[in-house]
Amino acid sequence: MSFVSLSGVSKSYGTTARRSEVLCDVNLEIERGEFVAIVGFSGAGKTTLISLIAGLAAPDAGSIRVADKPVTGPSTQRGVVFQNYSLLPWLTARENVALAVGQAFPKASAEEQAERVTRYLVLVGLGSAGGKKPSELSGGMRQRVAVARALAMDPEVLLLDEPLGALDALTRASLQGEIARIWQADRKTVLLITNDVEEAILLADRIIPLSHGPAATLGPAVSVDLERPRDRRELSRDPRFKAIRGELVAWLLASGKQRKAASLPPVALPAPHVVEASA
């Protein structure tokens, strides 16, 4: 049994009359310590997938298991990093992380908790910015705090929901490097959701494309057998990188086309002109 396992998972939203199926028959297996990326179009249902694994929503059909236990609700064992950071603006960076630590390690002494908060702030490179409020931090720094908050709980699995989606290209590149470094340091099981194929190749062991919604489902997985640490500049010249990117992009585009063809009304051809002889 895999560490994270989804089988036959479907999820719809809305009332019966105007029901739209977001995810349909999703099957996913992630091994312990594996870094898996799911790439898909915006609005394909990527966030819904993360919400289901996080336990923020329940699937309509199918089962989700993490560490051999069925997912019944949210848990500190599954750390989530949201796209929009979701930091509490009235708390400092340090207090935001401390809130999570206090909840995940309630029995630890105050010093142990404080030490843990400091360790993870340092890990994400924010050792000196702990006293600042989120509004005083840049987007990249806020997301670092969110990563520290999720990691400090020492979760069994880390769920990253387009964590770099709201950042500019340069900040994005530097944070991708940070995530790779942090992952190599403690080898957590990670599920990264992204719309950036290159980001997925740079970070993941295995990449799975998510088809275009509605009723999105997962495509065939692609293994990334590139040695780590991966260097962005060398990677872009590597033929294996190009092959993986080509394969994923081709699959995604094909799924998008299929979806378009399915949703377009059948082309109405002009009916053959029949002249009826009037009686």
Add this chain to the structure above:
Amino acid sequence: MLKLSVTEKWVSYVLLPALGILGVIGLWALASATVVSALPSPWKTWEISKPYIVEPFQKRGELDQGILRFTWYSLGRVAKGYAIALVIGTPLGLVLGSSRLFASSFDPIIQILRPVSPLAWLPLGLVLFGKPEPAGTFTIAMCSMWPTVLNTALGVRSIPNDYVNVVKVLELSRSRALFKVYIPAALPYMFTGFRLSLGIAWLVIVAAEMLTGAPGVGGFLWQEYNSLIYEHIILCILTIGLVGYALDRLMMLVERRFKAASA
């Protein structure tokens, strides 16, 4: 550029309001001199009110005291009723905002009690407590509670989904979620409620004092009406207005601080 904006500020915050006040005083003088002769003129109002203003804390008798002394009594009464309103209203609003069941059960009754006038609560307070002083406090609390209740509930209902997700993902306990997330997130709304509540509490004090005859600005106003000293009615009206304005400004400053802190 900077100099111009300073001038603009001076014009819009000092010059124009001063002109407006002078204009109204002019109209008042004109009216009392011509059509409504029962209305005391501005000059006469000042003459008769002067001892109460220049010696604002003087106590000459139970119902003959400086205007600020009366104001102080009134503020004390308002503080009591307002404190009760906040102590009851805030938790009520938190529960109302967080529980759909509770909201469906109690929203109608709140909507019915909310528009009831202080003049209607006071007799009930007299029946319940037997004495005018607690009846006044009861009236102030009953009337001023509602903005706090409704705005707190609105604040809790308006908490962004992101924060609710944080509460869930971090598995925060109920008390931690309340004090670390829900209350800070609802605080700007709550303060709007507190400010509106204070405004109503001050509005109600006059009615309460007029009916109970307690010493205070409202009581003084009613007594001077009965003694036919109409100038003092105007003095009381102006005092009530100024104090109400000052209280509102004060609350707005506090509110702004909290809004800035939570942004």
